[in-house]
Amino acid sequence: MLLDQFRSAYQLGPREPGADTHLWRPRGSDRIKGFDQFAEEFTGASFNGGLYRFHDEHSAALAATFINQTFPQYSERTLPFGYDWLGRHFLCDFRRLVRNEPQVLLIDPGAGEALEVPVNFTEFHDVELVVESDAAVASSFHREWVSSRPSPVAPILRSQCVGYDVPLFLGGSDTADNLSLTDLEVY
Numbered sequence: 001m002l003l004d005q006f007r008s009a010y011q012l013g014p015r016e017p018g019a020d021t022h023l024w025r026p027r028g029s030d031r032i033k034g035f036d037q038f039a040e041e042f043t044g045a046s047f048n049g050g051l052y053r054f055h056d057e058h059s060a061a062l063a064a065t066f067i068n069q070t071f072p073q074y075s076e077r078t079l080p081f082g083y084d085w086l087g088r089h090f091l092c093d094f095r096r097l098v099r100n101e102p103q104v105l106l107i108d109p110g111a112g113e114a115l116e117v118p119v120n121f122t123e124f125h126d127v128e129l130v131v132e133s134d135a136a137v138a139s140s141f142h143r144e145w146v147s148s149r150p151s152p153v154a155p156i157l158r159s160q161c162v163g164y165d166v167p168l169f170l171g172g173s174d175t176a177d178n179l180s181l182t183d184l185e186v187y
Contacts, residue, residue, distance in 0.1 A: 002034050005126040009133075010047040013155055024057050028079050032092050033101055034122040035081070049146075050156025052129060052137050054082045059158060062185055063089050071107055071114055078105055081121065084137040086110060087161030087187045092121055104128075109187060112169035141176070148176040156181070163187040 024043040029035045044056035055063065063080035067089065078091040079102075087109055092102040096116065104117040104124045117136075119128055124136070133139040145162060146153045156162065163182045166172030 002122060003038060003125050005130045009130045010052065012042070013046040013049065015044070016046070016158055022057075024055065024060065026057075026060060026079060028092075028094065031094070031102065032079070032081075032121045034125075035092075038121075038125070044158070046155065046158055049153075050085050050158075050160070051139060051142055052082060052084050053158050055080060059083070063091075066109070067091070067107060070109070074105065074107070074114060083161070083184075085142055085156050085162050086138060087163055087184055088137075090117075090124065110164045110167055110169075112167065145176045145179055159184055161187055 022043065024039050025036060029039065038054070042054045044054070044059075046053045053059070060080050063083065064075065067078065067080065068075040074091070074093070077095045078093050080089050080091045082090040084090075089107040089109075091105045091107065093105040093116070094102045096103040096105070098118075098120065101120040104119055104121070106115045106117055107113075108115065117124065117128065128136040134141075142162075160181055161184045162179050164172045164174075165178050165180055168174060172178050
């Protein structure tokens with residue numbers, strides 16, 4: 001069944017108070033195989049303590065605004081669908097099609113770059129997030145950051161991310177001691 005690998009590897013977290021769980025069906029989602037089915041089940045969901053989050057209408061609008069302001073060349077051709085604990089955004093890129101399916105684009109505010117991921121929406125969830133979780137959402141780095149905290153870390157809220165104190169593009173180090181919990185919108 002579609003997205004079974006993802007479901008078995010990612011634990012759905014509790015819904016946050018005020019989280020929008022109404023079905024999010026943005027314009028263009030019908031062109032993405034598996035999107036509407038995934039959104040029906042997981043709109044506004046957070047997985048594995050905030051490691052990966054699927055957008056709702058509000059968070060997708062914030063992501064689209066960020067992308068429009070910082071990476072305008074992608075704003076008209078993409079649909080943001082998720083984000084990770086580092087505040088990195090995952091989008092479907094309608095200008096990069098393979099077998100008529102948009103490929104994934106990763107926007108990384110901490111590094112100040114956009115990276116093309118050569119998979120579609122379902123492959124991203126069933127393969128990249130499962131088999132290549134370290135490359136996709138820096139899962140080992142997440143475990144390192146969690147274990148480096150002096151007290152237990154609560155799940156990262158959907159409105160939060162763990163950001164670089166000194167961004168990588170400004171010479172910051174890619175280490176756990178250069179990371180802090182911050183507001184996603186501010187970051």
